[in-house]
Amino acid sequence: MTVDTTVTLAGVALKNPLMTASGTSGHGLELAPFFDLSILGAFVTKGVSMAPRAGNPPPRLQETPAGLLNAIGLENPGVEAFCAAALPGLATLGIPVVVNCFGEDPERTVAAVEALSRETAVTALELNVSCPNVKAGGIAFGTDPAVLRPLVEACRRATAKPLWVKLSPNVTSIVAMADAALQGGADALTCVNTLLGCDIDVKRRRFLPSPGRGGLSGPATLPVALLKVAEVHRAFPQAPIIGVGGIRRGEDALKYLLAGATAVQIGTAILVEPTAPVRILNELVELCEALGITRPADVIGAAHPGQS
Amino acid sequence: MTVDTTVTLAGVALKNPLMTASGTSGHGLELAPFFDLSILGAFVTKGVSMAPRAGNPPPRLQETPAGLLNAIGLENPGVEAFCAAALPGLATLGIPVVVNCFGEDPERTVAAVEALSRETAVTALELNVSCPNVKAGGIAFGTDPAVLRPLVEACRRATAKPLWVKLSPNVTSIVAMADAALQGGADALTCVNTLLGCDIDVKRRRFLPSPGRGGLSGPATLPVALLKVAEVHRAFPQAPIIGVGGIRRGEDALKYLLAGATAVQIGTAILVEPTAPVRILNELVELCEALGITRPADVIGAAHPGQS
Amino acid sequence: METDKSYELCRVRERAAPGGGLVSITVETTAPVAAPGQFAMLRGPWGDAPLLPRAISYRGAGPGWARFLFRTGGPGTDRLARLVPGDEVAVAGPLGNAFPPAKRPWLVAGGVGLPPLAFYQRRFGGTLFWGVPTASAAAGLAEKSWRLASDDGSLGVRGTVVDLVAASLGELVNDAMAPDAIMTCGPYPMMAALARLSAAREIPCFVSLEGKMACGIGVCCGCAHPATAGVYVHVCEKGPVFPAHEVVL
Amino acid sequence: METDKSYELCRVRERAAPGGGLVSITVETTAPVAAPGQFAMLRGPWGDAPLLPRAISYRGAGPGWARFLFRTGGPGTDRLARLVPGDEVAVAGPLGNAFPPAKRPWLVAGGVGLPPLAFYQRRFGGTLFWGVPTASAAAGLAEKSWRLASDDGSLGVRGTVVDLVAASLGELVNDAMAPDAIMTCGPYPMMAALARLSAAREIPCFVSLEGKMACGIGVCCGCAHPATAGVYVHVCEKGPVFPAHEVVL
Ligand SMILES: Cc1cc2nc3c(=O)[nH]c(=O)nc-3n(C[C@H](O)[C@H](O)[C@H](O)COP(=O)(O)OP(=O)(O)OC[C@H]3O[C@@H](n4cnc5c(N)ncnc54)[C@H](O)[C@@H]3O)c2cc1C
Numbered sequence A, B: 001m002t003v004d005t006t007v008t009l010a011g012v013a014l015k016n017p018l019m020t021a022s023g024t025s026g027h028g029l030e031l032a033p034f035f036d037l038s039i040l041g042a043f044v045t046k047g048v049s050m051a052p053r054a055g056n057p058p059p060r061l062q063e064t065p066a067g068l069l070n071a072i073g074l075e076n077p078g079v080e081a082f083c084a085a086a087l088p089g090l091a092t093l094g095i096p097v098v099v100n101c102f103g104e105d106p107e108r109t110v111a112a113v114e115a116l117s118r119e120t121a122v123t124a125l126e127l128n129v130s131c132p133n134v135k136a137g138g139i140a141f142g143t144d145p146a147v148l149r150p151l152v153e154a155c156r157r158a159t160a161k162p163l164w165v166k167l168s169p170n171v172t173s174i175v176a177m178a179d180a181a182l183q184g185g186a187d188a189l190t191c192v193n194t195l196l197g198c199d200i201d202v203k204r205r206r207f208l209p210s211p212g213r214g215g216l217s218g219p220a221t222l223p224v225a226l227l228k229v230a231e232v233h234r235a236f237p238q239a240p241i242i243g244v245g246g247i248r249r250g251e252d253a254l255k256y257l258l259a260g261a262t263a264v265q266i267g268t269a270i271l272v273e274p275t276a277p278v279r280i281l282n283e284l285v286e287l288c289e290a291l292g293i294t295r296p297a298d299v300i301g302a303a304h305p306g307q308s
Numbered sequence C, D: 001m002e003t004d005k006s007y008e009l010c011r012v013r014e015r016a017a018p019g020g021g022l023v024s025i026t027v028e029t030t031a032p033v034a035a036p037g038q039f040a041m042l043r044g045p046w047g048d049a050p051l052l053p054r055a056i057s058y059r060g061a062g063p064g065w066a067r068f069l070f071r072t073g074g075p076g077t078d079r080l081a082r083l084v085p086g087d088e089v090a091v092a093g094p095l096g097n098a099f100p101p102a103k104r105p106w107l108v109a110g111g112v113g114l115p116p117l118a119f120y121q122r123r124f125g126g127t128l129f130w131g132v133p134t135a136s137a138a139a140g141l142a143e144k145s146w147r148l149a150s151d152d153g154s155l156g157v158r159g160t161v162v163d164l165v166a167a168s169l170g171e172l173v174n175d176a177m178a179p180d181a182i183m184t185c186g187p188y189p190m191m192a193a194l195a196r197l198s199a200a201r202e203i204p205c206f207v208s209l210e211g212k213m214a215c216g217i218g219v220c221c222g223c224a225h226p227a228t229a230g231v232y233v234h235v236c237e238k239g240p241v242f243p244a245h246e247v248v249l
């Protein structure tokens, strides 16, 4: 049995549903020594903003049970340096290049979207409105529908490229946020960013990571992220969803498809194992074969009653 | 060095800060074959409601990475049977007995609170407004401050016993919920109940556990729950907090104290290891000795800048 | 038949991997001696994942020792399988109830449902039937006196163990040889078929249920199984052994 | 000195636990041969917790093999310590840069900062100083030519290795014997003291930083360390070896 892994995500054809997750795969070709990046459905870059950002002081990382807290603080070289240094390399991969971007306020967010939209090497933009690490930044946009919608509208006006909005899980109702993003003109929803959490160094009596809290990712978070995908899909069955959170195995990826995602992103698993996407893709194909799924695209949302 | 483990929680003296968490230690003396329950700071029962509840169909449980999803569906024998069958045994322990309770609507919640308040064996009530498993029940109360406050007020009027309110983490702002509970007259806040999540059986294409989602507990959730405690303590430094979520070791318990909890509850760890509270208490004492902490009560909130 | 529960770190004394993915471990224990049908919750020293202990029936037990036999394949059993003599494993047990006494019981095991019934036979006698997919799944564990069935006929008769039991019942020359109870442990469809067979002949039938468990000790209400009476029973508290007519199979 | 990175499942060929909580493992590898100062990210087949691989410096490396030496005590190193010959371990490496070449380097190790410097000495020579709390922490690993210091005087001279280096610099009979570089790996206060000592004598000093890492391969920006120039450097990308004056110690 051959498995046809292609999916179409809001007009973008992907040879398979696996992408890197923003922030866990570098800005450019840092992963290239480990595997052939062109096997990916798409490459998603670390978040970039108009101006460069130095990020947070260490410690930026804290391991937790089956999870990782990070407070990188959105360190990035800025749009200009990114386009000059990283983008040309990514363009050679021959796969869709998705640039994750953000701004400290609506103006700078729109400016980043505009600047990146001028680059032909950029296939789509993923708007990070949910990063919990920058106090002045993402958190406000991503947790209030009344703030999110106009922001997405402004970005929508600023770009003709596919616009994905990456939602925060740290809300009472992700459906309300998804609604705001879709109303604002988002082409697809990435569900979800990291959960807010913290740890404590009991010897030094200090919160970790350094800002006192961070974003939790990794296998520990899969059940929470998977439910968010399911909720958004149930509310908006037509909205293309990119599922992300804790994927380490092919089976995990398939769970996201069954919950309603058209594609998935792999984040922390890459930090644990740089070649994770290769293994996960193989496992996904084998699992589909074992389960008689000839096209993963056919089972999107199939775990919902009445959809399989 | 001897460590003085006593704490006073909203007027209730505890010989140490460790309690069982509701729903993971039975309704009565089910754990007694495994360890001497009187070593606990307090015993917290599984949630009871006025009328008996049969609970959800199986599967009610699903293991996840370092976590557990449950959808017990608040199975319980009802207040009357509980008071007749379980309470007398608990009363013999000689430690505070905290009864976790809930209702399907405000009237039935108040009724349960009233009925339990008549029992002298009951030291305090823990109001579960955050259970994610019953659609008509907890979820609405615990996620909207405007709904929570009047509910707590009504319960407050119905009881002279210490009233603890157990908050849900599945909200944009736990501080707003804590505020509502305190305004409503809560004596203490239990932070937090389980995170909403789900898993999927890829063979059967079915959501798990049986209602399609469940409450996530265990080590995986510790970073999220710990931050909620820290946020509530930061906002309301005088409010007594009972920390709960993922505690498996003495060090975890100390983290919650440093974040601002006066006491902690141990849930999933008991399912993994029935004698967990004994070990955790020993570890906590040894850790305090090693760190030169003579009274754990002295370090409550000490991880917050300006508080140690 | 119920004994006191205990929780202790036990040292592994023996380990065997006879094949077919089956692993047997024998531990030293100070807990009361388990009865056939009872189970334990087992967990090794492996940190936070997999989190929950695993429910495994006693394959044998005596003063100071207990033996378990399980099939590997998931994260928990795979890790238990890596334990070697000298290692410690946490054991909560003996838990649950036991198969009841009987004069001429037929003990019908499907696959890895074997342990409690082999234990029963060793202690109390009875006729043991065991069904496996193929000879290799039986890993040479079958004893001479057992009556065997395999899907492909590579061990014992070809067919299911239910067919074998039905045929054996039909071949009985007189009623004095008929079983006074059928005890079974294995896949639900197999147990359901046996329950029907027993009911038709008015032979009491006892089934050992496998439900997902978290605690195994009756504190979490997680192992609910639908009872014929309407509500749920907790497998770890009231079971795992139930009269077949009391539970929905 | 930088080599190609790779990620592979390596078979453990040897394991030794000389004492003092130290464990050494030697693995078979097809990766390029590492240079002293480089490190690898190691992780065994233990599921989801602990999650992250651990950064460990090469203690030695040659065609087809690599050796690591680490101190146990946390969840990751404890598990790595349980690997036995024949087991598989995932190795991403060689990662990072290496200590630079020098003519008469002094190699100053504190505790478990030893591996990269012992590797350096074996390959390029130089004078190795090693400071440990007590003789037992050195686990008999000290070689004859090494100059040793221990807090309680149970191995080598009593005092810190910084004192020993300072005294040795003072005793130098002529400048031709003076080190042309000091390379160090160990606790930050120790490296900071050596950096001051070297700066005072205008000897180039190179420090190997230990920052918490997630990926080790430059994709997560997690291992930021403050640089004297103002912003941050990523230890796994630009380091772990830095000229002492470039980083805040
Ligand atoms: C009372 C009782 C006695 C048992 N006795 C034996 C025995 O003697 N030998 C044996 O090989 N197996 C026995 N089982 C089944 C055994 O518990 C499961 O095979 C085991 O838990 C699977 O764990 P895993 O990590 O290998 O697999 P997974 O399937 O990955 O386990 C994932 C989760 O599902 C649960 N689970 C999966 N399958 C089962 C199952 N069939 N029954 C209950 N829970 C399950 C696990 O406990 C875990 O929480 C018994 C089960 C029960 C309830």
Ligand SMILES: Cc1cc2nc3c(=O)[nH]c(=O)nc-3n(C[C@H](O)[C@H](O)[C@H](O)COP(=O)(O)OP(=O)(O)OC[C@H]3O[C@@H](n4cnc5c(N)ncnc54)[C@H](O)[C@@H]3O)c2cc1C
Residues within 6 Å of the ligand: A062, A063, D039, D050, D052, D053, D054, D055, D056, D057, D058, D069, D070, D071, D072, D073, D074, D075, D076, D077, D078, D112, D115, D116, D209, D210, D211, D212, D213, D240
């Ligand atoms: C470039 C580099 C080379 C190293 N080389 C060696 C070596 O050769 N031998 C050796 O024994 N140790 C070495 N270390 C330190 C080693 O990585 C840590 O001791 C180890 O990660 C601790 O893991 P744990 O689970 O045992 O302890 P824990 O302290 O429980 O680890 C918890 C978390 O903190 C991180 N962490 C804890 N201590 C350190 C530390 N000192 N440095 C970096 N991360 C830490 C862990 O990676 C993990 O994420 C090196 C570190 C780096 C960065």
Ligand SMILES: Cc1cc2nc3c(=O)[nH]c(=O)nc-3n(C[C@H](O)[C@H](O)[C@H](O)COP(=O)(O)O)c2cc1C
Residues within 6 Å of the ligand: A021, A022, A023, A024, A046, A047, A068, A070, A072, A074, A100, A128, A131, A166, A192, A193, A194, A216, A217, A218, A219, A221, A244, A245, A246, A247, A265, A266, A267, A268, A269, D220, D221, D222
């Ligand atoms: C170290 C690190 C850095 C991250 N940086 C970004 C970022 O810049 N922009 C963004 O939208 N998400 C960022 N994320 C979130 C991930 O893209 C992803 O949503 C999250 O980690 C959950 O997926 P995972 O469990 O597979 O890691 C980051 C995550 C990690 C662990």
Ligand SMILES: Cc1cc2nc3c(=O)[nH]c(=O)nc-3n(C[C@H](O)[C@H](O)[C@H](O)COP(=O)(O)O)c2cc1C
Residues within 6 Å of the ligand: B021, B022, B023, B024, B046, B047, B068, B070, B072, B074, B100, B128, B131, B166, B192, B193, B194, B216, B217, B218, B219, B221, B244, B245, B246, B247, B265, B266, B267, B268, B269, C220, C221, C222
């Ligand atoms: C099986 C199970 C049943 C639970 N039942 C209740 C309940 O009846 N009432 C309640 O307030 N919380 C209930 N909880 C939540 C726990 O009390 C606790 O808040 C949660 O599990 C987090 O703590 P832990 O990680 O230590 O388990 C239950 C949790 C589990 C795992």
Ligand code: FES
Residues within 6 Å of the ligand: C212, C213, C214, C215, C216, C217, C218, C219, C220, C221, C222, C223, C224, C234, C235, C236, C237
């Ligand atoms: S498994 Fe917890 S009550 Fe049965």
Ligand code: FES
Residues within 6 Å of the ligand: D212, D213, D214, D215, D216, D217, D218, D219, D220, D221, D222, D223, D224, D234, D235, D236, D237
């Ligand atoms: S550890 Fe990830 S960039 Fe250095």
